[in-house]
Amino acid sequence: MKVVILLGAPGSGKGTTAERIRDAAHLIHISTGDMLRESVKKGTAVGREAETYMKRGALVPDSVIIKLVEARLDDGGVEDAYLFDGFPRTIPQAELLEKSLARRQGRIAQVLFLDAPRKVLIERLTGRRTCRKCGTNFHIKNIPPKKEGVCDTCGGELYQRPDDHEETIVRRLDVYNNETEGLISRYDKQGLLVRVDSSQEASKLASDVQRVLGTAAVKDGKR
Ligand code: AMP
Numbered sequence: 674m675k676v677v678i679l680l681g682a683p684g685s686g687k688g689t690t691a692e693r694i695r696d697a698a699h700l701i702h703i704s705t706g707d708m709l710r711e712s713v714k715k716g717t718a719v720g721r722e723a724e725t726y727m728k729r730g731a732l733v734p735d736s737v738i739i740k741l742v743e744a745r746l747d748d749g750g751v752e753d754a755y756l757f758d759g760f761p762r763t764i765p766q767a768e769l770l771e772k773s774l775a776r777r778q779g780r781i782a783q784v785l786f787l788d789a790p791r792k793v794l795i796e797r798l799t800g801r802r803t804c805r806k807c808g809t810n811f812h813i814k815n816i817p818p819k820k821e822g823v824c825d826t827c828g829g830e831l832y833q834r835p836d837d838h839e840e841t842i843v844r845r846l847d848v849y850n851n852e853t854e855g856l857i858s859r860y861d862k863q864g865l866l867v868r869v870d871s872s873q874e875a876s877k878l879a880s881d882v883q884r885v886l887g888t889a890a891v892k893d894g895k896r
Pocket of ligand 1: 760
């Protein structure tokens with residue numbers, strides 16, 4: 674089992690990049706945010722608990738997240754390769770992931786740090802529109818849908834996520850600085866981190882990420 678992690682602040686382009694590269698890179702996309710939104714939509718016990726945190730822009734407790742991810746990995750095979758988007762987000766989550774992978778003879782192949790200035794993050798988050806049905810992300814200026822309010826991929830309705838309103842955005846960026854940023858040095862020390870300039874537009878960012886992953890694949894082959 675192999676894992677590639679997209680690490681970065683809200684608005685850094687993790688979800689959009691994952692959507693664009695997952696098929697070509699043969700990676701199974703796991704977005705804990707999407708999984709949680711799905712649970713909220715279905716009204717499950719996990720969804721009801723998670724919603725109270727998500728609304729405020731706070732992190733959902735590590736124990737809930739780990740159970741979700743473990744259940745998903747249990748469904749997969751040992752040969753699977755995953756693209757994590759939005760996980761891990763805390764040091765305890767990173768530690769639990771390492772333990773979980775060790776049990777499955779898995780490893781983290783690479784961590785891509787999507788780096789963009791705060792101004793860019795806020796502009797992206799306030800303009801983001803998401804498909805209610807399939808979760809594809811758009812942006813009112815940068816990635817407009819062909820028809821306003823309608824998803825290009827599935828025809829679903831586009832909406833503004835409740836946590837993409839300005840007050841909650843500031844909270845989420847602070848949470849990122851306090852809880853998630855520490856993972857950058859952790860993965861750097863492990864020799865896994867590659868920084869990518871994520872202030873560039875979506876298609877350039879996706880091709881940069883693909884290039885980095887291509888290099889990793891060559892390295893893997895030589896090992
Ligand atoms: P995202 O779609 O990745 O921006 O996630 C949306 C929200 O879901 C976050 O603001 C958190 O409330 C919650 N969430 C997603 N992933 C995690 C995680 N790994 N740990 C804790 N909370 C998470």
